[in-house]
Amino acid sequence: MRPERLLALVIVLVLAAAVVVAVAPLGTPDGSTPAADGPRGPLETARVVRVSDGDTVTIDIDGRRERLRYIGVDAPELANADAGLPAECGAEAARDANQALVADADIALERDDSDRDRFGRLLRHPWMQRDGEWLLVTEALVADGTAEARSFPPDTLHDARLDDAERQARARGAGIWGSC
DSSP: OOHHHHHHHHHHHHHHHHHHHHHSOOOOTTSOOOOTTSOOSOEEEEEEEEEOSSSEEEEEETTEEEEEEETTEEOOOOOBGGGTBOOOTTHHHHHHHHHHHHTTOEEEEEOOSOSBOTTSOEEEEEEEEETTEEEEHHHHHHHTTSSEEOOBTTBOTTHHHHHHHHHHHHHHTOTHHHHO
16 A cells, blocks of 8 residues: 555544544443433532532532532522521422432532532532433422522523423423412
8 A cells, every 4th residue: 555545544544533532422430421411521429418408408529518509490498597587388398309319319510610609509410320311400300390490690501401391390280380
């Protein structure tokens, strides 16, 4: 084979390999391949140690405790005796639904634009593996009507899927959409 053809063949093979690497899934912390509708970027792994309410948990991440505020949702607020505020309609159900999903579980955390909110809490999209499939925790909470989709720009990575879940929950009268 002539050197020019050999060089052209090597260049084509290198470019083809680069394309395969560029479009290959990023993978997950456990080495499995994410589903097409799973997380889109690098993940951190944490263990949930306490559920505060429908959109906030305390996690253990790399040996340190952090409060985590879920991105893209807003759940009804629990009673705040110090401030003299009663619980909002659906607050206990939101906390209980969050508890049922993530209590003592390992979750994968996907970052959006912002790292922390004004209260110093981590801001992340929480994901879980269920039967080999990715579950976006916030989407599950919105779908069952225990939280509402809420856009907080610039953190809008999953707004469309959360808005879709809310439209469906509202149409079914699920959770807060049927009882509050």
